[in-house]
Amino acid sequence: MNATSTEQASAPVTEDALRGALAGERPSNPGPVLTSLTFGWRALLKIKHVPEQLVDVTMFPIMFTLMFTYLFGGALAGSTQEYLQFLLPGILVQANVMITMNTGITLNTDIQKGVFDRFRSLPVWRPSPLVGALLGDVMRYSIGSAIVITLGLILGFRPEGGAVGVVLSVVLLLVFSFCLSWLWTMLSLILRTPNSVAGVSMMVMFPLTFVSNIFVDPKTMPGWLQAAVEVNPITHLATVVRGLMHGSVPAGEIGWVLVSSVLLVAVLGPITMVLYRNKK
């Protein structure tokens, strides 16, 4: 109704106006950094217009932090306060890793809606729509991290590593999340609907985050499960974040996280670009 009334009011398309609009110049094509940032700007605009999409970076981590601290804190670590010191860095990892799934769902929606074709038909550096979307997601991860840390501080989390440790661990987490997002980007180019992307992502993410040292010390697990926890990259990431926040710098583990981040992009990036180029 609203739209119709405006259409009635709007001026008809006149040939003169059209002529003016068509006599356009032809600026030179911008470089990859600028186009990626421009696509990142689009992601931010989408957050502005559809703030509901921030539910996963706000409500979800809050819920998990509160639930785990108060449900299991006493049983697992003797007191909720003590458990919080152990849990919070882990929850931070879990929240970020979970938020990365949104990348795939968003991209798949773009493909369904046809806006993807518009972007692919532009003379820009080909990965820039994907890189830009991931840059926009880094903003989401930052929001999620800020919320978890703030909530933690309110509940009594006291990082011994101080502000520097917290900031460093968040930066590392953002790097890893950015790299992991390529997995979901790749998936969204293979699967047909946003729902199936969400389904498959959940199937991967749940075991990946729970079969790790995020919630409990693996020492109490059976041997075979400990082995699984040990090879899970999320375990290493949680160890690093926990270490940095509490003042010990596990250099070897940091290297491990950085190497796996680079590997993720090095392997998934090219596969994703081939899929992107050949997408029907």
Add this chain to the structure above:
Amino acid sequence: MGTFAIETSGLKKSFGKTHAVAGVDLAVSAGGVYGVLGPNGAGKTTAIRMLATLLRPDAGEAQVLGYDVVRDARAVRSRVGLTGQFASVDEDLTGVENLLLLARLLGYSRRRGRERAGDLLDAFGLAEAADRQVKKYSGGMRRRIDIAASLVVTPELIFLDEPTTGLDPRSRNQVWEIVRGMVAEGTTVLLTTQYLDEADQLADRIAVIDHGKVIAEGSSGQLKASVGAGSLQVRLRAPGQRAEAERVLAGVLEVQVEPSADPAALSARISDPERVARSLAELSRSGIDVTEFALGQPSLDEVFLALTGHAAEETPEETPEETPEEDAA
């Protein structure tokens, strides 16, 4: 390459067992409108997507503005505009944000991009809707913003894939005006459509495509000549008189008269409009009451019937998931 804006030979693309495009040869001159006419699933969208570098051909060659669509894809991309069957702008963003986004991606500065977006919104009668999210636009407005999005940098060639499908007549006329305006400014337009009258109104030359192949090519006059002048539809007061009416009409028109699905109606392809008046007079002389009659241009169905011997049909297996480009959302 000469003067052709688009030249293809043996262009092919299959999805699984479906041969969406089964060897298309086209030669489209620069300037003017070239119409590609065919039913849903005929392969129009697939062909356009290959020409716009969104899809790699399985076989064959295609050159757009002198550049190969596979080897020089980027050169093609920077010279053509594409407007898909369904609005391909970001519906979460506002009209002005969408255009600014594209302007920035195409190298405009923030300030010039904003001016450019404003000019386009004005020209397309969308200035008032500039700050509204595109998902709140009406169908006609969406189609206009989508076309505007393809013109941020004025392309030498623009692909319009069924630009008026699903539009009301008023919005359709606006789109036609836009197309004529673009042609007047020297842009070559390749337009796909399911409507013969649209191709007739806009296109200088038309290719009729069916099951992934070009089955006829020529000016609209040439095509229509191959089909006949049009068709006569007659509706009788008494369905019981249909057999007699069929005989009377066939006698005067000297063509075959077909009973329609409506038990009181008949239709005939006519070659000579002169005879229509006489045939109607003959009906009334025979005591057969006619409640309605209409003389229409040949429909796409009739073109297809004449060209292929079968009606224009949708190819169902090519529609939903296998080829999302023919699909709605």
